[in-house]
């Protein structure tokens with residue numbers, strides 16, 4: 001029998017159990033900023049070659065003013081969930097509410113996005129990018145310049161207002177994208193691996209800045225990352241995803257006030273949480289790899305057959 | 308049709324077309340032919356346009372017209388010779404210009420200057436110098452075809468990432484080895500895409516010259532058919548030539564795809 | 572990469588080479604006609620050509636032909652620009668339509684459309700209509716193909732980002748799709764212009780009653796070599812200036828999106 005198929009058939013009932021567990025263990029939060037209820041999402045139709053079940057029956061509440069990290073194996077559906085939360089995808093089944101409003105499309109007044117690549121418009125200067133975002137959102141003309149300047153100051157890019165995105169470094173571009181999101185003055189920020197393309201040091205520094213910002217502004221932030229350290233350092237809670245089709249396997253709480261100091265990173269608590277997270281993730285990543293490692297298995301089987 | 312009340316078969320057809328854009332493309336082409344057929348049958352004077360069904364059956368007539376097979380042979384000969392000469396000139400000049408700094412500085416501006424001239428304006432001079440026979444067609448085809456090849460060869464030789472040259476040198480490659488194992492393979496895909504553009508140019512040049520004045524090539528027969536108001540034969544001849552052009556283009560394009568396969 | 576000053580120097584050097592080349596060619600031409608006794612019917616004396624050119628311009632004899640050629644060109648280019656961009660935009664909105672039409676247009680574009688000239692002459696006659704039709708057909712393809720490519724390859728992330736910030740359909744078009752597609756479309760328009768110019772002059776050369784191409788052919792048939800050379804120089808100058816104008820407009824359009 002094919003090894004991968006065997007593994008798969010073992011995983012599935014196991015996962016079904018976990019989902020039921022989850023419904024009981026995860027308490028609903030009163031007055032949540034975002035409520036995700038039984039959301040499933042699939043791309044393409046059953047039977048099509050491009051059919052993928054990206055999310056399976058996921059439920060999650062995000063409290064006002066908290067920073068929640070989503071972490072999980074690559075391709076498990078984190079971005080999909082974020083896009084569903086922000087109304088960029090309509091889920092196949094299930095529902096999302098922001099505050100008391102059901103989500104049926106982009107909500108530019110409540111939610112701002114930051115994407116993995118900066119998604120700055122390359123033909124506009126940094127300043128024009130700020131202005132354009134507010135134009136889209138519908139901010140009155142008289143307020144735009146002032147808000148753009150303040151947002152750029154907040155991320156320390158005021159001197160680069162007249163530069164084009166291609167003239168900035170990767171880290172500066174992500175800061176500019178952050179500034180654009182801040183200038184929209186939404187209560188919620190959805191960030192999809194915003195620092196994913198940056199080096200370890202830069203992302204740590206940007207993480208510290210974000211922590212300071214969070215403690216000041218009381219924004220609600222959902223933050224997708226692949227970095228265990230980043231997740232523990234930034235998050236109030238970390239939601240760990242299972243392998244595809246993704247659903248939330250466990251939520252870990254990081255009880256540490258913002259703004260967090262770099263010293264937190266060397267504390268015993270940080271390491272304990274990080275190790276716990278690693279344990280949870282490791283298993284899922286192995287599973288997600290075995291889903292896509294058929295050629296190797298086939299090769300091993302053949303090698304056995306030959307001997 | 309099934310558009311108003313989608314039957315089961317209608318939906319199946321829709322889904323099938325959705326998955327096979329090539330079939331839908333074929334449908335579009337057939338529809339264009341249908342429009343042409345209808346227009347030619349009922350709406351346009353047969354002196355000026357004949358329906359595709361009639362043209363299809365006229366291929367035999369066209370080929371049986373005295374002199375047409377010979378004219379096609381002449382034109383094909385002109386294309387082949389012009390292309391061969393253009394490739395040789397393009398390769399030699401391109402390498403000479405691309406490989407030496409001096410050549411690049413001194414000759415490239417001239418190549419660019421000449422390439423920018425609308426050559427069609429000097430077609431009468433070509434006829435004057437090379438006569439109304441195949442020589443002028445070949446010459447005009449060569450001047451149209453060689454510039455894109457020169458440009459492509461120069462680009463292929465020059466746009467090598469410096470890191471590749473440096474790393475080859477660091478491994479001890481000699482001057483000759485650099486040429487043989489780095490510059491040459493890097494140039495090949497670019498050379499073949501230049502050949503494709505060159506083929507387009509040669510076709511343009513030869514056909515322009517043929518249409519302008521011709522005693523034995525296909526240009527002669529296009530003007531005869533036009534003057535006789537014989538759209539059936541004219542369309543048949545044009546279709547044969549278009550097919551010839553497509554085959555030649557496809558031939559070079561295949562070669563390009565084959566030799567450029569290591570590029571993304 | 573290279574500094575602006577270096578670039579300027581390079582461009583200056585290549586201009587110098589070009590001018591030097593032209594001077595040498597003129598000199599050889601002059602010597603060939605005066606010293607080496609090349610037949611006047613094959614190669615007229617450059618000074619003679621110069622006189623003729625001055626005469627053509629002074630008398631304004633070129634005006635009618637120039638007007639006809641430019642009108643044909645303008646009409647052809649406007650028709651293909653409008654139809655090409657509109658159709659290209661419509662097709663680019665659906666990946667399915669792109670898959671259906673893009674290979675079709677690319678396929679037709681790869682055959683030498685000049686072949687249809689005899690058909691067009693049969694259909695539209697020897698007058699401007701056949702030139703306009705051919706110019707339109709030939710320039711339509713680069714325009715429509717570049718419009719499809721421009722609007723079809725807009726980075727999805729940018730569209731999503733604009734939507735997430737609440738961009739309306741119009742805003743998305745005006746501030747995201749158009750600026751993203753513009754450079755590609757503009758280079759398609761420039762290419763369309765160049766081929767329209769070539770096909771208009773080409774079809775005037777091959778079969779026509781008037782226009783600059785027709786004038787050159789006419790002079791060639793009358794063996795009026797010096798004047799024909801003068802007209803060739805004139806047409807090349809006109810074509811070069813038109814192409815320069817179009818390139819400058821393209822560069823400006825790129826900057827101003």
Ligand SMILES: Nc1ncnc2c1ncn2[C@@H]1O[C@H](COP(=O)(O)OP(=O)(O)OP(=O)(O)O)[C@@H](O)[C@H]1O
Nearest residue numbers: 043050052054073074075076077078079080081244
């Ligand atoms: N537009 C799409 N069409 C089809 N399938 C898609 C599409 N977007 C995502 N998918 C599939 O859905 C699954 C989940 O994708 P998603 O982008 O949410 O993963 P992710 O968890 O964000 O992964 P990563 O950590 O690598 O960013 C993947 O297997 C992907 O192949």
Ligand SMILES: [Mg+2]
Nearest residue numbers: 078079080192
């Ligand atoms: Mg993702």
